[in-house]
Amino acid sequence: MALRWTLVLLLMQLSGYFRSGTCGKVLVWPTEYSHWMNMKTILDKLVQRGHEVTVLASSASVAIDPSKTSAIKFEVFPTSLSKDDVDSSFKKLFYTATYNPSKDTFWSRVSQMEEIMWGFSEVVRKVCKDAVLNKKLMTKLQESKFDVLLGDAIGFCSELVAEILKIPLVYSLRFSPGSVLEKNGGGLLLPPSYVPVVTSELSDQMSFIERVKNMIYALYYEFWFQGYNVKKWDQLYLEALGRSTTVYESMKKADMWLIRNYWDFDFPHPFLPNFDFIGGHHCKPAKPLPKEMEDFVQSSGENGVVVFSLGSIINNITEERANVIASALAQIPQKVLWRFDGKKPDTLGPNTRLYKWLPQNDILGHPKTKAFITHGGANGIYEAIYHGVPMVGIPLFADQPDNVAHMKAKGAAVRVDFNTLSSTDLLNALKTVINDPMYKENAMKLSRIHHDQPMKPLDRAIFWIEFVMRHKGAKHLRVAAHDLTWFQYHSLDVIGFLLACVATAIFIFTKCCLFFWRMFATAGKKEKRE
């Protein structure tokens, strides 16, 4: 009987497999750090479904380690940068942003973001140039006849490679500063009256003053934000394609945008048919913890545990900050698992254990977990949503303050400030999210929304990538807005023409009235004279 069931399950899996059509060849233009982790979830699933996946990685790539993933192919190309160049330049930017004491205004955060994006964009541009101007590499890729290119829209270049290879393009994207890519490349129209600008820390319920702020932020990103240094990119595209074009023109050709967000995390806003929201696609049910960790967790009894991580980039913090934090953690009745790679803080309590690495998803999914102290990276927040864990957010840079603001607006998190927090602040925040049942309830509500979707986020991501391979694109989802200039899109030419028509009509009407009035007036005078 057991054998028969296995056979049935196997048949079911196979039927699902064949329904998707034949297997394809996927080329990937990856991005570093957590972006690569996200992308890899999709790639692993593609490999599992029998597709051939090739990652186009530079010799300076930091997070992408070909030796670690045997099922994925790697096409490593040489670049003038070294791994150290890339890693140190990124980390320097992140650390500067983290320890910026004036980080509590929108403008300081945006200037950090601009600095990070500028540095990031410069590194990617050098790597991109080394790839696309490498004729041998491009010829080899062209001959390999890939069915689709999968790229993270945040970094540019993937659309250029897709254009050179003349293959369809699918984007994955968490967000871009001020949604400049989603708007200018994707065609989204996001009214600033109710769609808070990314990094604004505003919610969708805004007061008049908040709407004024949001409008200014939107205008700033639209007209003054230079983090991508788009003009330099345009030059590279011109050089590589041999014709006048822009980055945004290339982006408009993307077949699908898989946005790593959903309405459990984001506030509802307008979107287009070639956008799908796959936020939390990397989340999985929790696996059992390593024995030592499980024993520690179980030793917490009724009080449960608190999980603390500042993400994959920041493993270490200053001694002073570490002591403040450790002293707060020492005062709670819960046991604490802290991902920390620095000197053991003097104030560390017996209830707190330090780990160089944590199986974060597995601990967040543990029934004893009561709260999650997080830097507010999207991946961590999604794992907390998936498992319904309330949060204390200690945002550091980029979108993190905004992510935490979203969770706060949805009633599932309390925010504290990394640079200024005292032990009492952290202690109070922890007590609030653990003891006030509202936070757990709201976290569970988000979890229910996340789990109750027509189709799982990862399955949808795979569906659309396979769709694009099957149909050689998804042109039927592409809005005609992409074929219009900005003034045509906003109907400025049409409005101008109609106003001119109205003005002409009024002018002619007035002239006629005046003419007849004069005629009658003259006739009247004549009559009087007679």
Place this chain on the structure above:
Amino acid sequence: MALRWTLVLLLMQLSGYFRSGTCGKVLVWPTEYSHWMNMKTILDKLVQRGHEVTVLASSASVAIDPSKTSAIKFEVFPTSLSKDDVDSSFKKLFYTATYNPSKDTFWSRVSQMEEIMWGFSEVVRKVCKDAVLNKKLMTKLQESKFDVLLGDAIGFCSELVAEILKIPLVYSLRFSPGSVLEKNGGGLLLPPSYVPVVTSELSDQMSFIERVKNMIYALYYEFWFQGYNVKKWDQLYLEALGRSTTVYESMKKADMWLIRNYWDFDFPHPFLPNFDFIGGHHCKPAKPLPKEMEDFVQSSGENGVVVFSLGSIINNITEERANVIASALAQIPQKVLWRFDGKKPDTLGPNTRLYKWLPQNDILGHPKTKAFITHGGANGIYEAIYHGVPMVGIPLFADQPDNVAHMKAKGAAVRVDFNTLSSTDLLNALKTVINDPMYKENAMKLSRIHHDQPMKPLDRAIFWIEFVMRHKGAKHLRVAAHDLTWFQYHSLDVIGFLLACVATAIFIFTKCCLFFWRMFATAGKKEKRE
């Protein structure tokens, strides 16, 4: 072994069933004719999944026959109108529209549409009033504790019943004239630069003049279209709810909008998270034809058959038109199945058979079917898309000319005009769609798009209705735009404030400059004098 497989399938079905949670109570505010047919597809599926479905039907309802559907409950309430009143008033409107000789301009079509909508709206309003002011009925419904109300947005009233009963609301909607309901009630923002106005017969690729037209049409529907007679409805809502409100305010509370359209039929445009596109949800694989019909179809040999229907409302046409059409049909090598309830035309060829009713979906899905002559109703077009059959469109009224224009723009149909067509016109149109392989190819392309969706349209419709029942609404999908006034939504207050700030700054700056200039000028003069 067969028994085991049945058991396995049963278990699989049951597991899918239980996954959806417990069964709920669905109340339905239906709409007549093809709208009811569409709604019934959803209701049948809901019943099949174990939900209790109650249709709130008036005693004057034409299309809804409680005796025909035993699985669905009916709550029939008395109304001052008779079945004849309703049927004759609708049919009169439809026939006037069909035989309007000046129907070939947008404005004549719109005036027809306005007349139809006005008449339709007046009938529905009377029925609605008889329902919502019937205290006994409302109390009974309140006591029944329904989980959701399902209504067709086209007719109004469902949102009022939902408000009175304080239950969540799910809309089904094919379209509203000029998308006034989707915009004002649903919050959609449809830029007239690339989203053709419904009934405009324009595509998403518009020339400058077409964009000017589209803008004028959009403005017309926004400011002058009175087909719904909204003010009268507002009065009824005020009377029924006992507080100042509007129809659109009530509509904004809807949890989901299930639009009976998809990107195989419509042109891509922006939408919101609580919109899903379930076009073609009524389509099914073809069943075998009745023996006599199958024999006739098989007798067509290699040439195949042509299917001809003008929809569920118009079974009959004038003798003159019937003869012109029959004479064209007599000249093609295909056999023809014609749904027709009038006097047999004198020119009817031996290749054409008349039927009072056709199993349209089954014939369209027959491998011998070469073309479909249709009035362009959305249901028929979707069946043609589902089965990949090219079309000859003879649109009569309402959205039909626009539907045919969509199919024409997508290269799957040729259009002829009902009132002016000659036998040669119809003959040429038929020859074109049958003999030019492009039409079949394009119809098959639309069919592939239709069949290749992440989830079937009907399953998505059911998912969202059940979601709303499980979670008592879907507030996380509702945009905050609904809480703003129109000038807030368009940021007019914010723009005004910012312009005032800029003007004040310029004014102060100019005043200061003038002040200092005068001061220096006076000082200069003094110096000169000294």
